[in-house]
Amino acid sequence: MSYYFSIYRRPKQGNFIKVRDAAIASRNQMPNRGFVTQTISNPAATQNSNMIVSTTIFESAADMDKVLDYSDSNDEITKRIEAVDTLCETSGSVVGHILQPATPPEGFSPKICVRDMVVAGDGNLASLIEVLSDFAQEDWGVPKAVSISVPLGAMNSNQVRATGFFESMADFEIARGNMVQSSLVPKIIDLRAAPHTRIVSRILSFTR
Numbered sequence: 001m002s003y004y005f006s007i008y009r010r011p012k013q014g015n016f017i018k019v020r021d022a023a024i025a026s027r028n029q030m031p032n033r034g035f036v037t038q039t040i041s042n043p044a045a046t047q048n049s050n051m052i053v054s055t056t057i058f059e060s061a062a063d064m065d066k067v068l069d070y071s072d073s074n075d076e077i078t079k080r081i082e083a084v085d086t087l088c089e090t091s092g093s094v095v096g097h098i099l100q101p102a103t104p105p106e107g108f109s110p111k112i113c114v115r116d117m118v119v120a121g122d123g124n125l126a127s128l129i130e131v132l133s134d135f136a137q138e139d140w141g142v143p144k145a146v147s148i149s150v151p152l153g154a155m156n157s158n159q160v161r162a163t164g165f166f167e168s169m170a171d172f173e174i175a176r177g178n179m180v181q182s183s184l185v186p187k188i189i190d191l192r193a194a195p196h197t198r199i200v201s202r203i204l205s206f207t208r
Contacts, residue, residue, distance in 0.1 A: 003096065004095070005064060007023070007053070008053050009052045009054075012087060020036075020038065027054050030056050032056050032063075036204045041199065094153070096152060099149055100148040101147050112169055115199045115200075117197040121158070121193040128191040133148050138178075141178045144171070147163045
């Protein structure tokens with residue numbers, strides 16, 4: 001099973017380009033798969049727009065341990081992180097377990113990342129994960145890649161994340177129109193505790 005490590009940064013006014021470029025440069029130094037996004041649509045728009053999120057994928061928890069151990073013992077890495085964090089209003093990280101990895105089609109060049117956070121009703125977590133995994137495999141009419149994951153640290157342990165990648169906003173709109181017509185939607189509604197939260201971002205860097 002693979003894992004993700006995401007760093008969320010909200011740049012201070014006037015520092016967006018510096019934070020963006022530093023996040024991309026740092027991500028590109030990693031041999032692992034990953035991506036960097038800029039939030040363009042968030043439910044809390046005045047607080048979380050223009051967030052820079054850098055995500056690195058690890059093939060196992062042991063692989064993540066190696067990188068974290070190396071980072072902890074390397075002051076230069078810590079100094080680089082601190083230098084970027086001083087340009088931000090906030091900075092934080094999230095670690096998650098990827099239950100179903102995204103499998104991009106050949107030649108896929110994503111520009112849009114859609115993160116849906118769904119909370120399962122009590123006792124429904126396993127069923128919701130199964131239905132969302134089936135939902136992600138359906139044909140939405142456009143090229144796409146979708147992963148299903150759970151955060152390892154969360155305010156609600158029933159939270160599931162579906163992360164979708166699309167080649168354009170236009171493609172996402174086509175997919176959205178097809179998604180709502182799926183026969184699995186009523187099942188998802190029955191299994192969740194409340195309506196899901198959606199965040200839409202532009203992809204600034206994507207490494208397979």
